[in-house]
Amino acid sequence: MKFRSKKGFLMISVVIVVSTLMLYLLFSALNNTNKDLDIWIPSIVLILAVPLFLLWILVHTYYVLENGELKYVSGPIRGSIKIADIRQVTKNTTLWVGLKPATARNGIIISSKNYSELYISPVNNNKFIESLLEINSQIKVVDHKNDPIP
Known part of the structure; x- marks a missing residue:
């Protein structure tokens, strides 16, 4: 049997604030510098990875009871x-x-x-x-x- 996780106000707020801040940093950095993207590619990947990671945890957290085990999944965190x-x-x-x-x-x-x-x-x-x-x-x-x- 599968059980979804509650989406709490605190977690949703953290995802929104961090995503907004990271996107603001990305756009302000790209507007205030030269357009040599070879230097900025690692930064862009990191800046976009953080909000995507938090969103992954928010959307993909659930619990399963099967075969005598409690299995949990929360983004990359998995176990039983x-x-x-x-x-x-x-x-x-x-x-x-x-x-x-x-x-x-x-x-x-x-x-x-x-x-x-x-x-x-x-x-x-x-x-x-x-x-x-x-x-x-x-x-x-x-x-x-x-x-x-x-």
């Missing part, structure tokens, strides 16, 4: 976790540091034997967790919004 190895799922939270094949906040942190923490952001957290629990009912589910503040 055996669902049997998942110990805990924390929903409605955000992980700021670590492996984050995600494009939004308020997602899911998956704790397993192999990875300390993996953060993903499916469109519907509850539906994703239900699908995980159908495969491995031993997964502990923690709702971060319902936890008391320490």
Whole structure:
């Protein structure tokens, strides 16, 4: 079963701002210099690669549950976790540091034997967790919004 990733305001804003800035730099550099493009080709490629890379991540992030594995794809970031190895799922939270094949906040942190923490952001957290629990009912589910503040 395939699950798309939420598109968060922060990620969309970063893509728009970086793309606008890079295109502005490209056009201003080309207008304010000589027209010898042999020198500018590497710069043009790099300036265009950054927004395309961010757009690739924004558009091509999803999660697949099949053959007893959770497979994740986020642009060039790809991997999988055996669902049997998942110990805990924390929903409605955000992980700021670590492996984050995600494009939004308020997602899911998956704790397993192999990875300390993996953060993903499916469109519907509850539906994703239900699908995980159908495969491995031993997964502990923690709702971060319902936890008391320490």
